Amino acid sequence: MEFLAQKIAIGIGQALFVLLSAPLFTSLMKKVKAHFQCRFGPGLLQGYYDIWKLLKKDAVISEHASWVFKTTPYVVFSATFIAAVIVPSFAVVLPTAGIGDAIIVIYLLGLARFFTAIAGLDTGSSFGGMGSSREMMISSLAEPVTMTGLFVLAAAAGSTDFGGIITKSLVTGHVQPAYLLLFPAFLIIAVAETGRVPVDNPATHLELTMVHEAMILEYTGRHLALIEWAGALKLTLLLTIIANVFFPWGIAESMAWPAVMVGIFAITAKVGLLAIGIAAMESMIAKLRLFRVPELIGGAFVLAMLALIIRTTGIG
Amino acid sequence: MTEAFFVVVLVAYLIGTVLPLVFYSNNRINIPIAHAFALIASGAGIIASVLALTGATAVTVTIFPSPVFGATSLSLDGLSAFFLLTISLVSLAVSIYATPYMVKTAGKRSAAGFGALYNLFLLSLVMVVTVDNAFYFVVFWELMTLTSYFLVVFDYKKIQTARAGFQYLVMTHVGTAFILFSLIALSVHAGGFSFAGFKAAQASLPMGLKNAIFISALLGFSTKAGLVPLHVWLPRAHPAAPSHVSALMSGVMIKTGIYGLIRVLFDFLSPTPWWWGLLILILAMVSAILGVMYALMEHDIKRLLAFHSVENVGIIMMGVGLAVIFSSFGFVPAALLSLTAALFHLINHAIFKGLLFLGAGSIQYSTGTKNIEELGGLIKRMPTTAALFLIGSLAISAIPPFNGFASEWLTFQSILQANLIGDVSLQLIVLLAVPALALTGGLAATCFVKAFGITFLSLPRSERAANAKEVPVPMLVGMAILGLLCLALGVGSPVFIPIPWHVATSFFNGASEMPSFNPLLLRLPNSQGHASMSLLLVAALLAVVSLASVVLTGLRGKRSVTTGPTWDCGIPEVTPRMQYSAAAFTRPLKIVFSAIYQPRRQVEVESEASPYFPLSISYESSLYPVFERQLYRRFINTLVRMARRARMIQAGNINLYLAYIFATLVILLVFVWR
Numbered sequence: 004m005e006f007l008a009q010k011i012a013i014g015i016g017q018a019l020f021v022l023l024s025a026p027l028f029t030s031l032m033k034k035v036k037a038h039f040q041c042r043f044g045p046g047l048l049q050g051y052y053d054i055w056k057l058l059k060k061d062a063v064i065s066e067h068a069s070w071v072f073k074t075t076p077y078v079v080f081s082a083t084f085i086a087a088v089i090v091p092s093f094a095v096v097l098p099t100a101g102i103g104d105a106i107i108v109i110y111l112l113g114l115a116r117f118f119t120a121i122a123g124l125d126t127g128s129s130f131g132g133m134g135s136s137r138e139m140m141i142s143s144l145a146e147p148v149t150m151t152g153l154f155v156l157a158a159a160a161g162s163t164d165f166g167g168i169i170t171k172s173l174v175t176g177h178v179q180p181a182y183l184l185l186f187p188a189f190l191i192i193a194v195a196e197t198g199r200v201p202v203d204n205p206a207t208h209l210e211l212t213m214v215h216e217a218m219i220l221e222y223t224g225r226h227l228a229l230i231e232w233a234g235a236l237k238l239t240l241l242l243t244i245i246a247n248v249f250f251p252w253g254i255a256e257s258m259a260w261p262a263v264m265v266g267i268f269a270i271t272a273k274v275g276l277l278a279i280g281i282a283a284m285e286s287m288i289a290k291l292r293l294f295r296v297p298e299l300i301g302g303a304f305v306l307a308m309l310a311l312i313i314r315t316t317g318i319g
Numbered sequence: 320m321t322e323a324f325f326v327v328v329l330v331a332y333l334i335g336t337v338l339p340l341v342f343y344s345n346n347r348i349n350i351p352i353a354h355a356f357a358l359i360a361s362g363a364g365i366i367a368s369v370l371a372l373t374g375a376t377a378v379t380v381t382i383f384p385s386p387v388f389g390a391t392s393l394s395l396d397g398l399s400a401f402f403l404l405t406i407s408l409v410s411l412a413v414s415i416y417a418t419p420y421m422v423k424t425a426g427k428r429s430a431a432g433f434g435a436l437y438n439l440f441l442l443s444l445v446m447v448v449t450v451d452n453a454f455y456f457v458v459f460w461e462l463m464t465l466t467s468y469f470l471v472v473f474d475y476k477k478i479q480t481a482r483a484g485f486q487y488l489v490m491t492h493v494g495t496a497f498i499l500f501s502l503i504a505l506s507v508h509a510g511g512f513s514f515a516g517f518k519a520a521q522a523s524l525p526m527g528l529k530n531a532i533f534i535s536a537l538l539g540f541s542t543k544a545g546l547v548p549l550h551v552w553l554p555r556a557h558p559a560a561p562s563h564v565s566a567l568m569s570g571v572m573i574k575t576g577i578y579g580l581i582r583v584l585f586d587f588l589s590p591t592p593w594w595w596g597l598l599i600l601i602l603a604m605v606s607a608i609l610g611v612m613y614a615l616m617e618h619d620i621k622r623l624l625a626f627h628s629v630e631n632v633g634i635i636m637m638g639v640g641l642a643v644i645f646s647s648f649g650f651v652p653a654a655l656l657s658l659t660a661a662l663f664h665l666i667n668h669a670i671f672k673g674l675l676f677l678g679a680g681s682i683q684y685s686t687g688t689k690n691i692e693e694l695g696g697l698i699k700r701m702p703t704t705a706a707l708f709l710i711g712s713l714a715i716s717a718i719p720p721f722n723g724f725a726s727e728w729l730t731f732q733s734i735l736q737a738n739l740i741g742d743v744s745l746q747l748i749v750l751l752a753v754p755a756l757a758l759t760g761g762l763a764a765t766c767f768v769k770a771f772g773i774t775f776l777s778l779p780r781s782e783r784a785a786n787a788k789e790v791p792v793p794m795l796v797g798m799a800i801l802g803l804l805c806l807a808l809g810v811g812s813p814v815f816i817p818i819p820w821h822v823a824t825s826f827f828n829g830a831s832e833m834p835s836f837n838p839l840l841l842r843l844p845n846s847q848g849h850a851s852m853s854l855l856l857v858a859a860l861l862a863v864v865s866l867a868s869v870v871l872t873g874l875r876g877k878r879s880v881t882t883g884p885t886w887d888c889g890i891p892e893v894t895p896r897m898q899y900s901a902a903a904f905t906r907p908l909k910i911v912f913s914a915i916y917q918p919r920r921q922v923e924v925e926s927e928a929s930p931y932f933p934l935s936i937s938y939e940s941s942l943y944p945v946f947e948r949q950l951y952r953r954f955i956n957t958l959v960r961m962a963r964r965a966r967m968i969q970a971g972n973i974n975l976y977l978a979y980i981f982a983t984l985v986i987l988l989v990f991v992w993r
Contacts, residue, residue: 061878065885067778069698081864085857101840103852106731107719114718117764124772124899126885132899139768140907143761150757158738163850221885225872297911311750316743
């Protein structure tokens with residue numbers, strides 16, 4: 004009984020942890036980028052202030068919009084949140100992991116994306132359509148890379164559950180060639196899926212370069228707050244996957260409190276470091292032209308396929 | 320019990336075939352009658368198939384015995400009952416939908432013949448999947464092909480329809496020829512037409528003959544199923560038919576090809592060599608990817624859906640191919656899993672594709688057009704249709720918690736079993752199915768964002784779309800049944816999956832550990848670990864979290880939600896012409912995949928003095944599928960050339976023909992004399 008209570012506590016704890024830590028990481032990235040631009044930049048709590056401010060504001064909705072536009076923020080937020088809850092962050096075996104495996108996480112993000120894209124088309128603005136069209140192009144090219152990468156991991160672990168995948172990387176311990184190839188592939192996918200430089204620029208509102216921002220251009224008030232929060236959650240979730248699969252150090256293997264505390268500290272540090280890395284990379288490279296993006300993703304695909312071949316042939 | 324319901328199915332369809340003809344001149348009577356009997360038959364079909372699937376023994380109904388070809392008996396074993404269930408579920412919804420739709424479509428023409436053919440078509444479908452005699456299988460197969468041909472050419476005065484019908488007729492008959500060859504070869508070997516005889520004689524089949532039978536069965540059945548490169552008739556014929564018939568053809572009829580292939584592969588030709596499975600798998604991957612790619616470029620909603628059928632048949636066939644590969648190496652649980660995935664996706668596709676075609680029919684019903692570039696804003700004019708079409712779109716894009724995701728998830732799990740295969744190069748090719756399936760899923764989602772977004776959202780792009788009205792209640796009910804099934808088979812997948820699993824077990828010897836399907840979770844025993852997934856939990860959590868976020872974000876004081884104009888960069892007013900069109904939406908992917916599409920476009924700019932102030936711009940873009948150009952054009956050209964040569968002996972002179980007859984006679988006499 005006590006065990007069950009602890010399980011539930013950890014499940015809820017994980018949900019609250021990802022929910023509440025997500026805005027921190029996006030603020031951290033903004034801070035790092037500001038540093039590269041020789042600015043002070045906003046504080047680390049700015050992400051929370053922004054969401055709080057948006058929640059307080061009135062909302063304006065386009066007169067052409069339908070219920071799709073109004074429901075989308077809630078669908079996007081809940082789908083992303085559930086996906087984030089499934090991914091183990093500070094403990095390997097999470098009670099929430101029973102909801103689903105790696106495949107469902109990817110497809111829940113697909114649900115969020117589908118709704119964002121149709122909401123982009125809903126207002127009749129050409130920006131929305133442009134954003135939807137581009138986002139769907141990028142994501143449909145990214146999906147084979149993600150799935151191939153996950154299958155390399157799943158084939159090694161014999162399971163598509165994240166628990167199994169992370170346990171496998173904990174057990175193997177040493178650096179493996181397949182993982183070395185997968186790491187950059189996953190990083191590219193994370194950058195593409197969260198709409199960051201060089202694929203997209205989250206800071207831009209220049210018409211012709213927008214992708215993700217163009218889709219959500221019409222959102223205001225609490226709707227925008229939810230979408231922004233979901234965006235932060237998605238970034239955190241993808242970075243958590245990368246952190247725990249490639250650097251599983253520190254993750255709690257039991258449900259004892261000390262291990263869990265170490266786990267929480269470890270995951271915050273790992274995701275934080277990855278966020279800083281991506282922000283630094285963003286500051287140093289330029290955004291790619293839209294039709295160069297397939298080449299980047301194609302490169303990631305080649306890496307994932309190489310990992311698959313290495314894994315299958317047993318070279319590594 | 321089961322027999323009784325099954326007889327009701329047959330009798331109701333027969334009455335439904337005859338009775339509408341009695342009221343030939345009155346559409347008000349013959350249309351409801353035709354669909355009422357089809358409805359009774361479908362209802363009975365659902366009950367009969369569920370009883371047969373849950374019961375222990377196979378059920379057989381004998382219709383009439385023939386001294387030469389054996390008794391015609393229709394039997395409901397596991398596979399037949401599963402297909403009967405698929406047919407009946409879709410035809411139930413379609414028959415409810417069809418009455419108001421046909422009243423409008425037929426207009427002043429009599430719909431009696433159409434109603435009769437509709438019932439006969441459904442009857443032939445049922446008989447094809449239940450008959451256990453090769454001779455009658457071919458008879459019913461032909462009946463199915465011919466009745467569906469006449470249903471397709473209902474609108475025969477349109478030149479495209481007539482041509483599509485002709486192409487359909489030619490293609491399927493070439494396919495039938497191959498099927499005929501494989502069944503005759505089997506019956507010669509077995510010394511009889513009965514399927515039981517085929518089954519008994521399979522062990523003694525010589526390998527060469529077995530391969531020949533497989534190849535011709537694959538060619539024949541995949542023509543019907545619409546596998547690339549034999550699918551060319553499908554995107555033409557399906558859209559030409561009235562929409563509810565398209566729903567049946569795309570949802571159900573093409574599945575008879577898969578039925579035939581599964582029957583021949585696992586019942587008559589086992590054990591199968593692994594390369595058969597590999598061949599099927601490769602064709603399936605190509606089908607899935609090319610199907611969705613051409614669907615993406617299609618702006619005629621029904622042609623778009625037809626191309627998606629090619630894609631989904633590819634996904635189903637992936638499961639079939641994997642099952643063949645695994646079973647040839649003796650990995651029974653993996654083979655079972657793959658065949659289960661295939662069967663599950665098959666029924667799921669029937670349901671969501673049925674729903675989407677009915678949705679397309681509703682769009683056509685209220686706007687009179689199938690071209691999505693002329694639509695827009697329908698969500699405000701046809702809210703229920705829009706919601707149901709959205710469910711279908713989510714299901715076909717494999718988005719949780721709907722049924723399409725559940726079966727694609729199982730397919731992914733089957734591919735993961737490739738770990739078991741010892742041969743590394745084979746394992747690698749099998750694993751290529753992962754990116755293939757993922758790319759298919761991603762592109763399908765893109766395609767349905769386009770199809771739903773351009774059709775239903777934003778501003779109407781034409782008068783027709785602006786004046787659209789919601790369709791009559793029976794049409795909505797028909798769609799709602801399928802929409803509910805999309806959700807039910809998704810969240811209820813652990814309850815449903817044991818059914819195709821049991822059907823699949825009948826093909827493999829040796830009991831195998833059953834994955835635990837408790838109503839909450841779906842757990843699979845993998846080679847080393849397990850995978851779990853619960854769409855019920857996901858659906859429940861989605862509902863709870865979204866409700867909670869609605870409530871929690873609503874808590875903070877009083878804030879208004881005002882409506883305002885869409886941001887237009889300061890231009891006075893947003894007009895429908897500023898919106899993204901379907902062509903614009905898919906243009907990035909057209910550029911990315913231009914090597915496959917090889918698009919041609921023509922832009923003509925007319926300007927007077929300065930090129931910056933054009934008077935008129937005309938833009939024309941066309942896609943002509945590469946394989947059609949490379950494969951079919953060449954074949955047809957050769958055929959025509961040969962026919963021209965053959966014309967030389969047909970001079971039209973009666974003396975010459977008499978000479979031919981005389982020569983033939985002499986040759987025959989010499990031949991016999993000897």
